Amino acid sequence: MAVTVRIPTPLRKFTDDNETVSAEGGTVQEAIVSLQSQYPALKERLCDDSGNLRKFVNVFLNDEDIRFQDGPATAVKDGDELSIIPAIAGG
Amino acid sequence: MAEKNGCFNGLKCRECGKKFPAEVLYVCDDCWGPLEVDYDYDKIAARLTKETILSRKPNMWRYKELLPIEGDVTVGQHVGYTPLVKSDRLGKALGVKTVYVKNDTVNYPTLSFKDRVVSVALSRAKEFGFDTVGCASTGNLANSVAANAAAAGLRAFVVIPSNLELGKIIGSLIYGINVVGVEGTYDNVNRLCSEIAGHYNWGMVNVNLRPYYAEGSKTMGHEIAEQLDWQLPDHVVCPMAGGSLICKIEKAFNEFIKLGFVDKHDFHIHGGQAEGCAPIVEMVKENRDWVKPIREPKTIVKSLAIGDPADGPFARQTMIGTGGWGENPTDEETVWGIRTLAETTGIFAETAGGVTVAAAKRLIDAGRIKADESVVLCITGNGLKTKEAVEGEFDAIDSIQPKLAAFDELLKKIEGKEPATVS
Ligand SMILES: Cc1ncc(COP(=O)(O)O)c(C=O)c1O
Ligand SMILES: [Zn+2]
Numbered sequence A: 001m002a003v004t005v006r007i008p009t010p011l012r013k014f015t016d017d018n019e020t021v022s023a024e025g026g027t028v029q030e031a032i033v034s035l036q037s038q039y040p041a042l043k044e045r046l047c048d049d050s051g052n053l054r055k056f057v058n059v060f061l062n063d064e065d066i067r068f069q070d071g072p073a074t075a076v077k078d079g080d081e082l083s084i085i086p087a088i089a090g091g
Numbered sequence B: 001m002a003e004k005n006g007c008f009n010g011l012k013c014r015e016c017g018k019k020f021p022a023e024v025l026y027v028c029d030d031c032w033g034p035l036e037v038d039y040d041y042d043k044i045a046a047r048l049t050k051e052t053i054l055s056r057k058p059n060m061w062r063y064k065e066l067l068p069i070e071g072d073v074t075v076g077q078h079v080g081y082t083p084l085v086k087s088d089r090l091g092k093a094l095g096v097k098t099v100y101v102k103n104d105t106v107n108y109p110t111l112s113f114k115d116r117v118v119s120v121a122l123s124r125a126k127e128f129g130f131d132t133v134g135c136a137s138t139g140n141l142a143n144s145v146a147a148n149a150a151a152a153g154l155r156a157f158v159v160i161p162s163n164l165e166l167g168k169i170i171g172s173l174i175y176g177i178n179v180v181g182v183e184g185t186y187d188n189v190n191r192l193c194s195e196i197a198g199h200y201n202w203g204m205v206n207v208n209l210r211p212y213y214a215e216g217s218k219t220m221g222h223e224i225a226e227q228l229d230w231q232l233p234d235h236v237v238c239p240m241a242g243g244s245l246i247c248k249i250e251k252a253f254n255e256f257i258k259l260g261f262v263d264k265h266d267f268h269i270h271g272g273q274a275e276g277c278a279p280i281v282e283m284v285k286e287n288r289d290w291v292k293p294i295r296e297p298k299t300i301v302k303s304l305a306i307g308d309p310a311d312g313p314f315a316r317q318t319m320i321g322t323g324g325w326g327e328n329p330t331d332e333e334t335v336w337g338i339r340t341l342a343e344t345t346g347i348f349a350e351t352a353g354g355v356t357v358a359a360a361k362r363l364i365d366a367g368r369i370k371a372d373e374s375v376v377l378c379i380t381g382n383g384l385k386t387k388e389a390v391e392g393e394f395d396a397i398d399s400i401q402p403k404l405a406a407f408d409e410l411l412k413k414i415e416g417k418e419p420a421t422v423s
Helices: A009-015 A029-039 A040-047 B041-046 B048-053 B060-066 B088-094 B114-128 B142-150 B166-173 B186-200 B210-217 B218-227 B244-258 B279-284 B312-321 B331-345 B350-363 B404-415
Strands: A001-006 A021-023 A057-061 A082-087 B010-012 B036-037 B084-086 B097-102 B131-135 B155-161 B178-182 B235-239 B268-272 B374-379
Touching: A001 A029, A009 B218, A021 A029, A029 A040, A029 A082, A029 B060, A082 B084, A082 B097, B036 B210, B041 B060, B041 B097, B060 B114, B084 B186, B084 B218, B088 B097, B097 B218, B114 B131, B114 B142, B114 B210, B131 B142, B131 B166, B142 B155, B142 B166, B155 B166, B155 B186, B155 B279, B166 B178, B178 B186, B218 B244, B235 B244, B235 B312, B244 B268, B268 B279, B268 B312, B268 B350, B279 B312, B331 B350, B350 B374
Parallel strands: A001 A082, B097 B374, B131 B155, B155 B178, B235 B268, B235 B374
Antiparallel strands: A001 A021, A057 A082, B010 B036, B084 B097
């Protein structure tokens, strides 16, 4: 599956200033791994040592927070759009 | 900026450990994790002894070296050192021998533990030179920011969901600061406040001042240990909303162990949330390390109704790491908790206190807290602010003519049906 990943401004310095990047995978987690293999500098920003998505990195799939679905295991399909957004601090 | 006389070096990321200066920063620019205060414990050990603490006034600032301000305390000098009440009657109702209530229903000045965090945050806000402060709140924090900002002469904006209890709304309005109601959930309020903090450069205590603010909650843990004659309890049960307080109680206990004020002890910290909004308890029960947010909280426990708790992963770690657990009582159990606490201890707690008592009951019934182990219940807010929660529990009061005969007759009726739920 090919999905489009929207890169937030502070991370664009790691994606050659690309606002969107195309990634492959059947789940959100796989798409993120594919993104990181294209831009290795993103890796420690987005994932912890064991390769899991960091807890304060929120991902939206077509504008819906993946935590309302299956989290990183949420399935993606061709043409979907992922956005990477910092968790809101506070509370 | 005040003279640098604090015992902390700066801030560090709770997720990846990266260090930052002690400025108005709250997220890590590498991994987006939250920042926390980075103390110099050698300096603290050199300055703070049990004797120093005992020589100071009975308020939370007796542990000043463990709090992140540089200069003198300028806001909330009288906060804290609330009673730790041992209650055999509550113990009997719950089925354990030794129960203590840490009674922050009488914290000064706004009757909840939030005065602890606010006095630190606003003292620090003044050091940073903010003239306008605010918060995103489920009610108690708004009350505390309002009162303490009023007393300190700071301009304030407190932002709350518009459907809060009357006591929580009047309890902010009375101080003459700006109260903003938002049509939506607490998470909508929080998102807005995060934008406000960035746009206007105001000191929002639980957003851009959060690393400093959060440390104030530790004093509840410090006081518990001191009031138990410098010992740690076997169990603590603590209510959770954003999940900050529960982490800071663990941190406080560990600080006292590190400083040698208490002996190392195998303590267990348990958390409580309302069934209708229990994202952190569900992480524990489902063994999941990420927060599944609650879109629409449905509970009478509005003070704890945070659907997307910022400290959820850390709060889970505190419970799992100390061998504790999480419980999510129903609203019915919460009302039972409020009434049972009142009838056995004379303490009228708000809904969060009902959750704590009801969660303790479940933990005891399940054998997670044993009958011969000691337990401290963190009762964090006052029932006079959430009367709506128990209003429907009672019939209209008996009203009689001012005559002994009328009382006589009433007494006969009453003796047939004593009102209490606990004997
Ligand atoms: C009465 C009461 N108890 C407990 C809490 C939970 O605090 P925390 O957000 O630190 O988990 C709150 C938070 O608003 C509260 O109002
Ligand atoms: Zn970090």
